[in-house]
Amino acid sequence: MSTSDIPIIDISNPSKDVAKQVLDAASTHGFLFIKNDGVTISPKDIDDMFNLSKEFFASPKEQKAEYAIHSPKAGGINRGWVSMQGEALDPEGTKHGDPKEAFNIGPPTNNTLQPLPHPLSSHKDLISRFQTSCHTLCTSLLSLLSTALAIPDASYFSSRHDQSLGPSGTIFRMLYYPESASPQDNEKTSVRAGAHSDYGSLTLLFRLPGQAGLELQTPKGWIPVPVDPSSPPSAAPPILVNIGDLLCYWTAGLLKSTVHRVTFSGGEERYSMAYFCHPLDDVKLETVPGRVMQEFGDRGSEELGRQRERLGLAGGEEELITAREHLERRLKVTYGL
Numbered sequence: 001m002s003t004s005d006i007p008i009i010d011i012s013n014p015s016k017d018v019a020k021q022v023l024d025a026a027s028t029h030g031f032l033f034i035k036n037d038g039v040t041i042s043p044k045d046i047d048d049m050f051n052l053s054k055e056f057f058a059s060p061k062e063q064k065a066e067y068a069i070h071s072p073k074a075g076g077i078n079r080g081w082v083s084m085q086g087e088a089l090d091p092e093g094t095k096h097g098d099p100k101e102a103f104n105i106g107p108p109t110n111n112t113l114q115p116l117p118h119p120l121s122s123h124k125d126l127i128s129r130f131q132t133s134c135h136t137l138c139t140s141l142l143s144l145l146s147t148a149l150a151i152p153d154a155s156y157f158s159s160r161h162d163q164s165l166g167p168s169g170t171i172f173r174m175l176y177y178p179e180s181a182s183p184q185d186n187e188k189t190s191v192r193a194g195a196h197s198d199y200g201s202l203t204l205l206f207r208l209p210g211q212a213g214l215e216l217q218t219p220k221g222w223i224p225v226p227v228d229p230s231s232p233p234s235a236a237p238p239i240l241v242n243i244g245d246l247l248c249y250w251t252a253g254l255l256k257s258t259v260h261r262v263t264f265s266g267g268e269e270r271y272s273m274a275y276f277c278h279p280l281d282d283v284k285l286e287t288v289p290g291r292v293m294q295e296f297g298d299r300g301s302e303e304l305g306r307q308r309e310r311l312g313l314a315g316g317e318e319e320l321i322t323a324r325e326h327l328e329r330r331l332k333v334t335y336g337l
């Protein structure tokens, strides 16, 4: 696979053919670009969110530290600020933690966002609008996947990701990679975010023109993913989507959760934003029904085996039951929770 194999798919007129394109990309690369229609996720909101993120990460460290990840003040588990080297996405490959900062925001509960530090606290409308529009795009993609998988209940995925029905592991994350890496970590300074796969169903990834560095692991080695592969570049760059471990597991390995990382490409500072879409906590991860899954059978067992290895699970352990339990396994590996 080369970079150019990751397709840019226009989903503005959903059809069986479009659904098949999404499934083909999700089951081969695990990564696809979605043409930005300029409506579902407003390009102005993307710009405004990046500007807000820059302002936030430039705020005093003590102010950010008050909302430390998992702390009650930040709203609990997996919410809040991750300090420089506060997280290692690939604990075996990075001695000192990733040279990045992050801030995790969960979905609003009863229309109220978790407690937020300045300047995020002054832009709650923008943040929740952005979260909602990301979720709308994820729901459209999940509906296309339902169609392509010939699931008898067309709303199988979308109803299980309906955030009005209960809590989920969904997280919107802003990321900041400062200019230079830690001097202590000489051998590994080329890696900004360690090799990992994402946890949930789908991830939407937003990057800024000129801020490359994302790479996918393939049998032929690491390959770079351009910020905007369209030529000439589009007014609104396409949105990068990837499949997470949970959806890989849920589809018995048919959809691929591809390992990726971020490396230095020049060493300048870099900002990105990720929307990690998860099903509702109590969704049972029984293999997705439908003709396509039936025909696929157990051909995904190798893919699932790789996922189990990443989770440090030995063979024969009790299988996972709910989306929440799946997430908890991943959080345990990343944060030791």
Ligand SMILES: O=C(O)CCC(=O)C(=O)O
Pocket (backbone or CB within 6 Å): 175, 193, 198, 205, 207, 214, 260, 261, 262, 271, 272, 273, 274
């Ligand atoms: O910053 C990026 O481009 C990718 C970040 C990422 O893969 C993640 O946070 O899961």
Ligand SMILES: [Fe+2]
Pocket (backbone or CB within 6 Å): 196, 197, 198, 260
């Ligand atoms: Fe990721």
